[in-house]
Amino acid sequence: MNILILGSGGREHSLAWAVKQNPKCDRLIVAPGNAGIAQIADCAKLDIMDGGAVVTFAEENAIDFVIVGPEAPLAVGVADRLREAGLLCFGPSEGAARLEASKSFTKEICDAANAPTAGYGHFTEAEAARAHVRAKGAPIVIKADGLAAGKGVIIAMTEDEALAAIDDMFGGAFGGAGAEVVIEEFMEGEEASLFVLCDGENILSVGTAQDHKRVGDGDTGPNTGGMGAYSPAPVLSPEIEAIAMEQIVKPTMAEMARRGMPFQGVLYAGLMIKDGQPRLVEYNVRFGDPECQVLMMRLGAQVLDLLHAAAEGRLNEMSVTWAEDHALTVVMAALGYPGDYEKGTPIGALDTMPEDSHHMVFHAGTAETGGKIVATGGRVLNVTARGATLQEARDRAYGMVEGIDWPGGFYRRDIGWRALG
Numbered sequence: 001m002n003i004l005i006l007g008s009g010g011r012e013h014s015l016a017w018a019v020k021q022n023p024k025c026d027r028l029i030v031a032p033g034n035a036g037i038a039q040i041a042d043c044a045k046l047d048i049m050d051g052g053a054v055v056t057f058a059e060e061n062a063i064d065f066v067i068v069g070p071e072a073p074l075a076v077g078v079a080d081r082l083r084e085a086g087l088l089c090f091g092p093s094e095g096a097a098r099l100e101a102s103k104s105f106t107k108e109i110c111d112a113a114n115a116p117t118a119g120y121g122h123f124t125e126a127e128a129a130r131a132h133v134r135a136k137g138a139p140i141v142i143k144a145d146g147l148a149a150g151k152g153v154i155i156a157m158t159e160d161e162a163l164a165a166i167d168d169m170f171g172g173a174f175g176g177a178g179a180e181v182v183i184e185e186f187m188e189g190e191e192a193s194l195f196v197l198c199d200g201e202n203i204l205s206v207g208t209a210q211d212h213k214r215v216g217d218g219d220t221g222p223n224t225g226g227m228g229a230y231s232p233a234p235v236l237s238p239e240i241e242a243i244a245m246e247q248i249v250k251p252t253m254a255e256m257a258r259r260g261m262p263f264q265g266v267l268y269a270g271l272m273i274k275d276g277q278p279r280l281v282e283y284n285v286r287f288g289d290p291e292c293q294v295l296m297m298r299l300g301a302q303v304l305d306l307l308h309a310a311a312e313g314r315l316n317e318m319s320v321t322w323a324e325d326h327a328l329t330v331v332m333a334a335l336g337y338p339g340d341y342e343k344g345t346p347i348g349a350l351d352t353m354p355e356d357s358h359h360m361v362f363h364a365g366t367a368e369t370g371g372k373i374v375a376t377g378g379r380v381l382n383v384t385a386r387g388a389t390l391q392e393a394r395d396r397a398y399g400m401v402e403g404i405d406w407p408g409g410f411y412r413r414d415i416g417w418r419a420l421g
Helices: 010-020 051-060 071-075 078-084 103-113 126-136 159-170 238-258 291-299 302-312 390-401
Strands: 002-007 027-032 065-068 120-123 140-144 153-156 181-185 190-199 203-211 214-216 220-223 228-231 264-274 277-284 326-334 359-363 366-369 372-375 379-387
Touching (some): 002 010, 002 051, 010 291, 010 302, 010 359, 010 379, 051 078, 065 078, 065 302, 071 078, 103 120, 103 181, 103 238, 103 277, 120 126, 126 140, 126 159, 126 181, 140 159, 153 159, 153 220, 190 238, 190 291, 190 302, 203 238, 228 291, 228 390, 238 264, 238 277, 264 302, 291 302, 291 326, 291 379, 326 390, 359 390, 379 390
Antiparallel strands (some): 120 181, 140 153, 190 203, 190 264, 203 228, 214 220, 326 379, 359 379, 366 372
């Protein structure tokens, strides 16, 4: 098969790495890709938000299968354009992608499906939102309704923080994503993620993971897109996963199908777990980042077969082959992230890093300039390792981190602490 992956981050590097291992992959193109991806696949300049351009590129390059990595192209219907052109695509329709693109839509679906989630209010005007906060008090969660690149969620521990978040969102801090807000009750518990593949009818679990959202050790400081992750997530036991599937995922999928927008792709259910009971925090309609990196490390070459089956409606024929292992990834970010950070800082010693089924450095925000790898984003590298135990995976990952020469970067030193203590 000739395969096209859309995206340029660590998620897409790990997807490309896994897909490339499958002998059914003849040619792999990633658009636009990054410096790390370019070492294992052809990279192409392409506006992945332009469905027509993606269709033309796929046809000109005899692409058999397209995998859409990020949420933004899905939210504008790129998968729809591909299917309309008769191209096989992994990723939900624009309508189904609203499960991530609109927080209020997800809440509406959960209400209709009777799926347990946080109590909420949906607001289109700042004053009504402020009145809701004053009535409910803090802690409370303020969410931009639309896509905000993983940054549109404020967990406000005081009423003043909540009111400031409302002012920021309606004031344009998150662009159009904050034109409407969803305000939720604060849920106590431990958060973890469940990933399932869907083909519009069948559902198959492809693993659990837990990430570290806050920038500093001990889960301190502002939220980020994720500073590290590990899989599996011990808190999401097989028993709790079964409850989540029966009470949350399956009813959601049934409601989406009932509305004429069956879901095909990967559904990422962020869950809050307390006293053995899961409640939905949010849905995403693509693999998490950096959770994808640890899932791909554990799944390997079978990923292509699984995604292909989901796109063709054959998930009922598939099962996942798991090794009894663990994976952990450490995000190396540019100094200053998630605030202002410098771009273009050089990264050395990457060529000394091991690259095998147990060790990989996935690139998230890099470019090659004058033969050198430089940082181009906030989250830049995902240093990822597998081991028989989580501690072994952690030791391997941090051993690699310490060998990378990047004075312009930083990382958390406690990834995995919830599971390891």
